[in-house]
Amino acid sequence: MAEQKQVPLSHDDGHMDTAPHRHDAIMNESEAKQASDEEHTMSLMKAIKLYPKAIGWSVLLSSTLIMEGYDLALLGSLYASPAFNQKYGDLNPNTGKYAVSAAWQSGLSNGARAGEIFGLILAGWMSDRYGYKMTTIGSLILMICFVFVLFFAPNVQVLVVGEILCGIPWGAFQSVTPAYASEVAPMVLRPYLTTFINMCWVIGQFFAAAVNKGSVGRTDEWAYRIPFGVQWVWPIPILIGLVFAPESPWWYVRHGNREAAKKSLLRLTSRNQPGFNVENTLAMIEHTNELEKELKAGVRFRDCFKGIDLRRTEIVVGIWLVQTLGGQNLMGYFAYFLVQAGLDASNSFSLSMAQYALGIVGTAGSWLLISRVGRRTIHFSGLCIQFLLLIIVGCLSFGTTKASVWAIGGMLIAFTFVYDFTVGPVTYSLISELSSTRLKAKTIVLARAAYNASNIFVNVMTNYQLSATAWNWGARTAFFWAGTCLLSTVWVFFRLPEPKGRTYAELDLLFEKRVPARKFARTEIDAFAHSSGSDLGKRLSADDEQVEHRKSATHV
Numbered sequence: 001m002a003e004q005k006q007v008p009l010s011h012d013d014g015h016m017d018t019a020p021h022r023h024d025a026i027m028n029e030s031e032a033k034q035a036s037d038e039e040h041t042m043s044l045m046k047a048i049k050l051y052p053k054a055i056g057w058s059v060l061l062s063s064t065l066i067m068e069g070y071d072l073a074l075l076g077s078l079y080a081s082p083a084f085n086q087k088y089g090d091l092n093p094n095t096g097k098y099a100v101s102a103a104w105q106s107g108l109s110n111g112a113r114a115g116e117i118f119g120l121i122l123a124g125w126m127s128d129r130y131g132y133k134m135t136t137i138g139s140l141i142l143m144i145c146f147v148f149v150l151f152f153a154p155n156v157q158v159l160v161v162g163e164i165l166c167g168i169p170w171g172a173f174q175s176v177t178p179a180y181a182s183e184v185a186p187m188v189l190r191p192y193l194t195t196f197i198n199m200c201w202v203i204g205q206f207f208a209a210a211v212n213k214g215s216v217g218r219t220d221e222w223a224y225r226i227p228f229g230v231q232w233v234w235p236i237p238i239l240i241g242l243v244f245a246p247e248s249p250w251w252y253v254r255h256g257n258r259e260a261a262k263k264s265l266l267r268l269t270s271r272n273q274p275g276f277n278v279e280n281t282l283a284m285i286e287h288t289n290e291l292e293k294e295l296k297a298g299v300r301f302r303d304c305f306k307g308i309d310l311r312r313t314e315i316v317v318g319i320w321l322v323q324t325l326g327g328q329n330l331m332g333y334f335a336y337f338l339v340q341a342g343l344d345a346s347n348s349f350s351l352s353m354a355q356y357a358l359g360i361v362g363t364a365g366s367w368l369l370i371s372r373v374g375r376r377t378i379h380f381s382g383l384c385i386q387f388l389l390l391i392i393v394g395c396l397s398f399g400t401t402k403a404s405v406w407a408i409g410g411m412l413i414a415f416t417f418v419y420d421f422t423v424g425p426v427t428y429s430l431i432s433e434l435s436s437t438r439l440k441a442k443t444i445v446l447a448r449a450a451y452n453a454s455n456i457f458v459n460v461m462t463n464y465q466l467s468a469t470a471w472n473w474g475a476r477t478a479f480f481w482a483g484t485c486l487l488s489t490v491w492v493f494f495r496l497p498e499p500k501g502r503t504y505a506e507l508d509l510l511f512e513k514r515v516p517a518r519k520f521a522r523t524e525i526d527a528f529a530h531s532s533g534s535d536l537g538k539r540l541s542a543d544d545e546q547v548e549h550r551k552s553a554t555h556v
Helices: 019-041 044-050 052-062 065-078 082-088 102-130 132-151 156-183 190-215 222-232 235-242 249-254 258-268 278-294 301-305 307-325 334-341 345-370 375-396 402-421 423-434 440-466 474-495 504-512 536-552
Strands: 090-092 097-099
Touching: 019 278, 044 052, 052 156, 052 190, 052 235, 052 258, 065 102, 065 156, 065 190, 065 222, 065 345, 082 097, 082 222, 102 132, 102 156, 102 440, 132 156, 132 222, 132 235, 156 190, 156 249, 156 423, 156 440, 190 222, 190 345, 190 423, 222 235, 249 258, 249 278, 258 278, 278 504, 301 307, 301 440, 307 375, 307 423, 307 440, 307 474, 307 504, 334 345, 334 402, 345 375, 345 402, 345 423, 375 402, 375 423, 375 474, 402 423, 423 440, 423 504, 440 474
Parallel strands: none
Antiparallel strands: 090 097
C-alpha cells in the first residue's frame, strides 16, 4: 500500500498552513451564511422570543436619553416661566416683564451643545477602548454630579456652566445608545430598538412639559429648582441596572475575544429556542468584521473619511443635519413660541403636554410603518409633509385673532406627530445601519457632533427670531425653516439609500460597489457569493484544489 502523507502548504506570504485549517475557514463561512439566511427569514415574533433579554438591555441603555430630551425641552419651556425669568433674566423696559435675553438663551442652549460635542469625542474613544457598557456607567456618574450645578446655580453664568458640564454625559449617551441597540439584536429588531431612542427623547420632553405645568404657578425658587432636581430621578436606577448588562458581542469580536462574544450572545438570547445556533451567529459577526477589514475599514476617526467610508460618513452626517434644518427646533420652543404669539403660560404648557403625548403616539405608530415601508420612503415623505405644515404656520402668522394663535398651536402639534411618526425615529435606524460596524461608534460621534454644531447655529437663529428683545418674528419664523426643510428634502431624495432588509455585510458590499442611493432597494447582492477585496470564497476553493493536487503527489 502506498503511504499517504499530509503535506503543509506554502503560501506566498511566507506562512505555513494546512488543509484542515482551510477547511475550518470554509466551514466558518458556511456557518455565517446559515446565520445570515436565518436573519433574513426570521419573523418579528420569533426574534422577540429569541432576544427578549437583548430588547430589555437595549431599552435600559436607551432610556439614558430621557434625561437629554427632558433638559433640552425644559430650557425652552422655562423661558415661559415668570419665576425663572425673574431669577435669571433682566427687566424689559418695553414690556415691564422679566426675560432672559436672546444672547443668554443662546448661551444656555449652545452651552449644552458644546458640552455634547466634547462628550461625543470622548465617548468615541472610550467606547472603542472600554466598551459601550463602561462608557455609559461612567457618564451616568458624571451626570449625577453635574446636576448639582444646575440645581444650585445662583446666576445665569453658572447655569451656562452647568449646561456645558451636563452636555458631556449627554453626548456620550447620544453615541453609545444607537450603536448598542443596533448590535445586540438581529436585523428584524434593529429598526424597533433604534427608533425607541426617539421615544425616549419624546418621553423626556413630555415630562419636562408636565413638570413645568405643575410648577409654573409657583412664584418662589422651586418653580425652576424642582424641574432641575427631577433630573436626579433617572441616573441612579439606570446605573444599578447597567452593572448587570452584557457588552455588545460585536465589540468583543472587534477586540479578538471570541469566547467573551459567545458568552455575551448567550446572555442576550433565550435558551432552547429552535433554529438558533450561537456558533453560526458568531461566525456571521466574524465574517462581517473580516469583510470590512478587506474593504479597508479601519477603526480610527480618520478612516471615516477614506474610500467608501467617506460616502457613508457623509450620509450619516447629512441625516442628522436634516434633523436640525427641517424645522424641528420649533418643537423644543413650543411653549415659548405660543407665549410669544399671545397665549398665556399655563395654556402653553398644557398644549406642550398634548404635543409630546401625540409625539409618543407617533413614535409607537412608526413601528407599524417601519415594518412595511422602507426607511428612505418614510424619511422623504415625512420631510415633504413637514414642509407643507411650516408653510401653513407661516401663513397663519398674518392672523390677528386668538383663533389664529390656537390654529398655530394645532399645526405645531400636527408637525410634532408627523416628525415623531417619520423623520425622528427612522433617523436612529438609518444612522446605525448605514455606518460600517467597525467604524459605527466613531461615525455616529462625527455625525452627532455635526448635529450639535449645527444646533448652535439653529438655536441662535431661533432665539433671535422668537425673542421679543431681538427680531420678534413670531410665527413668521416658520417660513425660514420651511426653506431649509425644502433643501433637506432635495438632499434626501438624491443621497439617502434604503437599508431595509439588508444585513451589515450586504450593506458593506452595496457601498463597495458604489450603488446609487436610489437603486439600493432593488439591487440584488449576496455577501457570500461576492466576497469583495480578496475574494475570500474563491481563494479558499482554489486552495482546496491545491490540497487535492498535492495529496495525490505524495503517493509513493
